[in-house]
Amino acid sequence: xxVVTQEPSLTVSPxxxxxxxxxxxxxxxxxxxxxxxxxxxxxxxxxxxxxxxTSKHSWTPARFSGSLLGGKAALTLSGVQPEDEAExxxxxxxxxxxxxxxxxxxxxx
Amino acid sequence: QVQLVESGGGVVQPGGSxxxxxxxxxxxxxxxxxxxxxxxxxxxxxxxxxxxxDGNRKYYADSVKGRFTISRDNxxxxxxxxxxxxxxxxxxxxxxxxxxxxxxxxxWGQGTLVSVSS
Numbered sequence: 001x002x003v004v005t006q007e008p009s010l011t012v013s014p015x016x017x018x019x020x021x022x023x024x025x026x027x028x029x030x031x032x033x034x035x036x037x038x039x040x041x042x043x044x045x046x047x048x049x050x051x052x053x054t055s056k057h058s059w060t061p062a063r064f065s066g067s068l069l070g071g072k073a074a075l076t077l078s079g080v081q082p083e084d085e086a087e088x089x090x091x092x093x094x095x096x097x098x099x100x101x102x103x104x105x106x107x108x109x
Numbered sequence: 110q111v112q113l114v115e116s117g118g119g120v121v122q123p124g125g126s127x128x129x130x131x132x133x134x135x136x137x138x139x140x141x142x143x144x145x146x147x148x149x150x151x152x153x154x155x156x157x158x159x160x161x162x163d164g165n166r167k168y169y170a171d172s173v174k175g176r177f178t179i180s181r182d183n184x185x186x187x188x189x190x191x192x193x194x195x196x197x198x199x200x201x202x203x204x205x206x207x208x209x210x211x212x213x214x215x216x217w218g219q220g221t222l223v224s225v226s227s
Contacts, residue, residue, distance in 0.1 A: 001171075034212035038154070045204055045220055046146075046154065051213040089154050093212050096168045098144065098156035 002026060004092050006101035011109050012080045020104045021072040022090030028071035033092040035073035037066060040087045040103075049088075050075060082108050111135040111216045113205050118221030125195050129221055131188040131205030139163070139183040142208040145190050147201035148220075155201070158190065159208065173199075195225045 003025040012018040022035060029035065037050040048057055050066035053073060063079045073090055085108040090101040117129040131143070145157040158169045158179040167179050178191040188205050202220040209215075 036212065036214045038214075040154075045217045048215050048217070051215070052211060055213070057215060087153075091154075091156065091214065096159065096166070097170065098159065100146075100154040100156055103153040 002094055002097075002099050004090065004099045004101040006088075006090060006104045008102070009105045009107065011107045012077070014080060014082055014108055016080050017076065017078045018080060018106065019069070020075045020077075020088055020090075020106070021069065022074070022092065022101050023072045024092060026094070029068065029073045029092065031068070033073070033094070035066065035068075036091040037064075037073075037075045038089045038091065039084075040089065046089065077106075080108055084108055111207070113207065113216055113218035115203060115205055115218045115221035118203065118223045120224045120226060121195055122227050123196060123225055125225070126191070126193045127195065127223060128192065129190040129203055129223070131190075131218055133186045133188065133207075136207075138181075138186040142210065143179075143181065143188045144206045144208050144214070145177075145179060145188075146204045146206055146217075147199075147223075148204070149198070149201045152201075157203070160188070162210075192223070195223075197225050199223060200225045 005023045031053045035053045038046040040046040054066045067074045088104045112134045114132045142161045144159045160167045160179045176194045180189045204220045206217040
């Protein structure tokens with residue numbers, strides 16, 4: 001069974017920088033898994049942030065960036081804003097099948 | 110503007126069936142793949158199924174394989190999810206989302222709630 005793992009929770013101060021990661025139990029995450037990242041706030045549908053590891057949508061704030069880091073997909077927020085407090089999910093693809101990570105609850109405090 | 114509107118959710122008994130729909134507008138529906146993703150109350154996102162732009166390729170999560178069927182009508186810009194043999198753990202908000210051939214996920218609908226309960 002394929003399992004994608006994210007940090008359950010992280011805390012960051014306003015204006016700070018934080019990196020969320022996304023690991024696969026099958027081995028190192030590469031661009032071939034087409035990592036996508038999503039933000040979800042309470043009571044709302046998810047919003048897409050990043051696709052194909054590093055690419056941003058037209059609506060993605062510049063402070064969000066995607067990368068590969070130490071065998072994992074990573075989402076970095078630089079200059080965190082209070083409105084960035086949310087749940088963040090990664091999505092990896094395994095031969096056409098998608099698997100979400102369990103999500104990271106980001107607290108801005 | 111791109112719009113995805115889900116419908117068809119409701120309360121259904123265990124073992125029952127339900128069909129969800131997703132009405133698409135604002136883009137060339139027949140050029141995009143479409144996902145269904147669900148979220149149980151208080152839980153994370155779970156990928157359910159994908160259908161590619163022409164309907165010829167369909168893939169399912171193991172948890173729904175053999176019980177759920179994804180389909181599309183490109184003439185009506187509509188995506189469907191036929192759900193049978195429903196169980197309590199199928200209770201969730203169901204979202205449809207657009208995806209490109211390079212696995213770029215972009216637009217999501219607001220979801221439709223399915224509750225499986227006796």
